Amino acid sequence: MSKRRLALVAAVALAAASLTACGGSNDSSSSSGSKTLTYWASNQGPSLEADKAILQPELDKFEKQTGVKVNVEVVPWSDLLNRLLAAATSGKGPDVVNIGNTWSASLQATGAFLQFDDSTINAVGGKDRFVPAALAAAGAEGKPPTAVPIYSLSYALYYNKKMFADAGIAAPPATWAELVADGKKLTKAGQWGLAEEGANISENSHHAFAFGQQYGGQWFDSSGKATFDSPENVEALKRYIGFMSTDKIVNPSNAEYAQNQSVSDFANGKAAMLLWQAAGSSLKAQKMDPNAYGVAPVPMLENAPSGGKKINSMVAGINMAVFSFTKNKDAALQFVKFMTSDDEQVILNKTYGSLPSVKSAGSNEAFQQPEQKVLAEVLNTTAAPLPQVAQESQFETLVGTAMKELFADAASGKPITDDAIKAKLTQAQSQVK
Numbered sequence: 001m002s003k004r005r006l007a008l009v010a011a012v013a014l015a016a017a018s019l020t021a022c023g024g025s026n027d028s029s030s031s032s033g034s035k036t037l038t039y040w041a042s043n044q045g046p047s048l049e050a051d052k053a054i055l056q057p058e059l060d061k062f063e064k065q066t067g068v069k070v071n072v073e074v075v076p077w078s079d080l081l082n083r084l085l086a087a088a089t090s091g092k093g094p095d096v097v098n099i100g101n102t103w104s105a106s107l108q109a110t111g112a113f114l115q116f117d118d119s120t121i122n123a124v125g126g127k128d129r130f131v132p133a134a135l136a137a138a139g140a141e142g143k144p145p146t147a148v149p150i151y152s153l154s155y156a157l158y159y160n161k162k163m164f165a166d167a168g169i170a171a172p173p174a175t176w177a178e179l180v181a182d183g184k185k186l187t188k189a190g191q192w193g194l195a196e197e198g199a200n201i202s203e204n205s206h207h208a209f210a211f212g213q214q215y216g217g218q219w220f221d222s223s224g225k226a227t228f229d230s231p232e233n234v235e236a237l238k239r240y241i242g243f244m245s246t247d248k249i250v251n252p253s254n255a256e257y258a259q260n261q262s263v264s265d266f267a268n269g270k271a272a273m274l275l276w277q278a279a280g281s282s283l284k285a286q287k288m289d290p291n292a293y294g295v296a297p298v299p300m301l302e303n304a305p306s307g308g309k310k311i312n313s314m315v316a317g318i319n320m321a322v323f324s325f326t327k328n329k330d331a332a333l334q335f336v337k338f339m340t341s342d343d344e345q346v347i348l349n350k351t352y353g354s355l356p357s358v359k360s361a362g363s364n365e366a367f368q369q370p371e372q373k374v375l376a377e378v379l380n381t382t383a384a385p386l387p388q389v390a391q392e393s394q395f396e397t398l399v400g401t402a403m404k405e406l407f408a409d410a411a412s413g414k415p416i417t418d419d420a421i422k423a424k425l426t427q428a429q430s431q432v433k
Helices: 003-016 048-066 077-090 101-108 118-123 161-166 176-186 201-214 231-245 252-256 261-267 280-285 329-339 342-352 370-381 392-411 418-430
Strands: 036-042 069-075 096-100 148-153 155-160 192-195 271-277 293-296 316-322
Touching: 036 048, 036 077, 036 329, 048 069, 048 329, 048 342, 069 077, 077 096, 077 101, 096 101, 096 329, 101 316, 101 392, 118 329, 148 342, 148 370, 155 161, 155 370, 161 176, 161 293, 176 192, 176 231, 176 271, 192 261, 201 231, 201 392, 231 252, 231 392, 231 418, 252 261, 252 392, 261 271, 261 280, 293 370, 316 329, 329 342, 392 418
Parallel strands: 036 069, 036 096, 192 271
Antiparallel strands: 096 316, 148 316, 155 271, 155 293
């Protein structure tokens, strides 16, 4: 790896450090000619153990079909990025990995991953098999993808039907003004209009992106330079954090939420609305009846300014990548092809409540339920990929942390002014490397 790439890895690792302590990999790539792959899977289900139980029958199926054994480790999200960066720097690690799709360009810039050029992507079934929106979040624009999508997601608005009916609200809000008005009707003793995840850095950055798009903002300019503290981005954050600080429809204790407690509050009737990615499987795990809630597209800004876009979600999802140092490239690509086959896409995405990343699997009846239809509609019509630049992971860390601090201020009663937001964003922008 060149000095320039090593420096870039170090910069990205520094940005990720606020998420978790660095955890290196003790794995080594399979020896040449062996029939074993090492796979780092991301935590998609309610626990690491649940994911292992879900994945193992599929890995056994792959071994039976091909003779290639796959040793899987399910890595928690709090550790995954730093472990990927450690492997990229050391040249030692697994053969195949899952990555958050928002990290694609940052990881691509390390030079440590196989690029899916025409011949490589054809080896896993071809570019045209994949949902275009999902493939757009697989690497920097103008370059071959550094991964292929395996699980696709988008944000939606979840609302409690009974609470809405009791408050005399006939339909879910389509604009933020309507959401605030509804939220005030729904906020009363022991119940809040909306649940937010104020200390969850990734969630914060995802909403910052979507709200920024609606206000006409951008987080990086065309040259890749950070533009965090623009007036449009300040307004976007003021609107999102304002649900707590100004509108008083979010419990101030949500400022401390970082472990999906907002989903629990919604499932347990403590909040009437939730903005989340494919929450259905998590709500089911918490014993919430699917008939108790409705799903609608995330609201839009009621009076969009010039330059405002009809975007209400980032293109969310998980990609599958291959380290370039693997000694089993053919077997690794064979495994990627298997995991993105129609049959596996139906099995895995049905289990996790996500959407298939290949077009041909999307028509399966498993994805025709109301929740999946809304998620697919958003993904295919009003979602956009996060900036596909090398510094994207720094955006998530720095802006997400700034928002965490602003939520803490809001919870303590401090006014969240334009100047306060701009100061936080300017500070975050100065740390981009």
